[in-house]
Amino acid sequence: MIKVEDLHKSFGKLEVLKGITTTIKQGEVVAVIGPSGSGKSTFLRCLNLLEEPTRGRIWIGDQEITDKKTNIMKVRQHVGMVFQHFHLFPHMTVLENVTYAPIKVKGMTKAEAEAKGIELLKKVGLEQKANEYPSRLSGGQKQRVAIARALAMSPDVMLFDEPTSALDPEMVKEVLEVMKSLAHTGMTMAIVTHEMGFAREVADRVLFLDGGQLVEDAPPHEFFASPKSKRAQEFLEKML
Ligand code: ADP
Numbered sequence: 001m002i003k004v005e006d007l008h009k010s011f012g013k014l015e016v017l018k019g020i021t022t023t024i025k026q027g028e029v030v031a032v033i034g035p036s037g038s039g040k041s042t043f044l045r046c047l048n049l050l051e052e053p054t055r056g057r058i059w060i061g062d063q064e065i066t067d068k069k070t071n072i073m074k075v076r077q078h079v080g081m082v083f084q085h086f087h088l089f090p091h092m093t094v095l096e097n098v099t100y101a102p103i104k105v106k107g108m109t110k111a112e113a114e115a116k117g118i119e120l121l122k123k124v125g126l127e128q129k130a131n132e133y134p135s136r137l138s139g140g141q142k143q144r145v146a147i148a149r150a151l152a153m154s155p156d157v158m159l160f161d162e163p164t165s166a167l168d169p170e171m172v173k174e175v176l177e178v179m180k181s182l183a184h185t186g187m188t189m190a191i192v193t194h195e196m197g198f199a200r201e202v203a204d205r206v207l208f209l210d211g212g213q214l215v216e217d218a219p220p221h222e223f224f225a226s227p228k229s230k231r232a233q234e235f236l237e238k239m240l
């Protein structure tokens, strides 16, 4: 589903990604972990061209998104993204947040988009909040709306950048539960997370980044039981 070949990204003189090569299969759930500043967010943002790679190639499905001829807006329709700080539209209700893009970008009718929106809000346990404004929701509820909003575009892939890092501890679980049930539907997912328990339980593979390099790429049971590199060993000692 996603193929990344020798991906480099620099900001001026700072080389943040130093040649990442990996693939993510359809239906696979990949946890991206590593120290702060290792390039995890930049890596994720390259996958939907929120950052333009300096070098290397990326395919989503059979489309090379790094091809100059590719329509970036089209690519983003197929790749949902959920951020640490939700980024909901504050002046729109929950349901309007979820129906906005399907109506504007996909040309769905309001009735169609609302029917689908309510169905998705049910999935994340928030149909009773459809007419609330985001400011009246808890962090965990906001993040579940953000997930429903991304799903409303029927993406092929979902990217999550530390979706629970801004949440109070008691709200982390409700968001992880939604992500877990999404994983069980067969959605292809890449998740930057510091939730090692979640990565171990839900991910099919762990990508460990350090210093802009993909240092390990292994199933969680291998990675957590016997990380091969010193860098991963040291990271895990601090985390666990
Ligand atoms: P992580 O998500 O693993 O913490 P990031 O991908 O956010 O790491 O950042 C990796 C490095 O790239 C950091 O040193 C960060 O300061 C730098 N960086 C990220 N985005 C930009 C940007 N837009 N301009 C300049 N430097 C950036």
Ligand code: MG
Pocket: 040, 041, 042
């Ligand atoms: Mg980050």
